[in-house]
Amino acid sequence: MLYVLCLITYATSTYFGIGTETYSGNITNYTLSEYESGKLLLLGGKLISSILYPTLFIWFASIFFWIFLEIPYIKVVIVQSFGFAFLLLGQIVTMPVLVLLDLNLVSNPFSFGVLSQYAFEHEYWNSFFGSITLFHLVALMLQYYYLASLSEKNRYVALTLLILFYLISWLLTGLMAFIKIPVLF
């Protein structure tokens, strides 16, 4: 269910061109059908990631919470699923905002990317802060509330683990927004 929802969300955002900035320049050299067909490949990549990310977020991350917090694995998975569902909801809400206001993910008004663009020059930090959104913070609090109450361990262990987990995911998404694939080729 979540996978399907995630698939649809990613596909729709690609349909509207979100995150395809580095591809846009091809518009001048390619014929219309080449240009549009290339986007099908982008969509293919997006679909792979729509399977990859929920897997990492729900199944993979749960392993760590299970090890360190000593909560039954299946319960952690359920908590993580709720967290992920909430983040997905955030993406769905963000999508029309980006399209209608002509913004990109770094300038997402629900994120810290806007403030960071006034504070920093460096693009990496901007894309890092751009990937921290209000939805993440709420999801973090929700997950903390459930994990802390499920675990018999010190609640600060859960908080530290969660913050660490989110920090890593922000650093990675920040990096992914920063990377320009065409430069590598």
Added chain:
Amino acid sequence: MKRWVSIVLAVIVIGFIGTNVYLIFKEDSKVQHTVHVEKWSRVQERDIVETFETDGILVPKEEQDVYLPLENIEFQQFLVEEGDEVAIGTPLFLYTSPEIDSLKETLETEITQVEGEIEGVEDYIDSLEDYQSSIPTTTSEIEVDSILEDGLKIDVHASSEMIESTIEQEIYKQELEKRKLEEQKTKYENQLDNINEQENSASMVSNIDGVVVEVNKNLGNPIITIASNELAIEGEFSEQQLKKAETGMKLTATASGENKKLEGTLDKINPYPVNEPAIDKENAYNFVASILEQPETAPIGTKTTVSVVTAEAIDVPAIRDGAIHGKKTSYVYQLNEDGQIKKKTVEKGLSFDGYTEIVKGSDIGEVTMLSPEKSPQTNTSFVTEMKPKQITKAALKDFTSREVWKYILIGLVER
């Protein structure tokens, strides 16, 4: 959760989003934008032809009146009746006259004169053909023979194709002229033959191919009227159309029952209205247009729709009207190869049927944004919406495997 906590949280969230929105839209915002382009259009090579349409009708190109050739004449008999078809040289009537000898002489001098004219036209055609073959096929610097150039009214900046087509038309016109002169010559020769045959009587012969429309039995002038087989188009212009029209303009006409479009030129515009000018009425003005190639089947009186070409630009960069903005100076938003939007000033040319010629500022193949609802900042990134209908298997196969992986990776990794 206590109530005040949730209120504080809500205020913080709303304040946060509000600040962000303010920072995004304040002037000189530092925030990156990505314009979501819904529609765009490529600058294409097109012919832009400005035309207007009016109704016309096929009429004989000319009605020729035949007059008695000499004053002192004894009329013998008519050889044709009303409705008869005649060709050049067909005898029309017989007469005798003491002045026949001098007529003979006149005819002979006429023939020599016409022969001289034919030679002149032939020379001109030859020089046109020479010139035509000297035109290089590429559009580079073309040395235009100044005398011919003036005669043909060729624009110095015209492309070689345009020059060629102008010359072709001119040759065509000259050949028509030559044919007419030759016909005239045949007519004179026939007339001369007729005189020689019958010592003291002569016959008047027809000047053109056509149909006899009137025979004046009272022997008054004109004694016979012949309508030519060659057709022309006659019609009316409205006041607005009169302002745009000029003699010499090209036109096309669609006649009912005729598959091919008739091409022609505007020969004559009568600046005096058809009806007496009146304040409360729209005036109409007569025009006559010649047809380059005669229609095969359409008879006299066939109604046609005439579209007059008031201006044309062939093979020029053109763009959809919606892509051009600005009132005083025109500009377009170009989507360039760096994935950025750039504002470019352009110079507009002709505009017709939803397309506008770009004289300066944009070239064929460039992509421009179509009708943005708000003017986008320039030098920002852009992305485009997918057009699933345009996806083809063939295009997918054309990608190298390197490109395929590159684009899949962009989709996979980039956010």
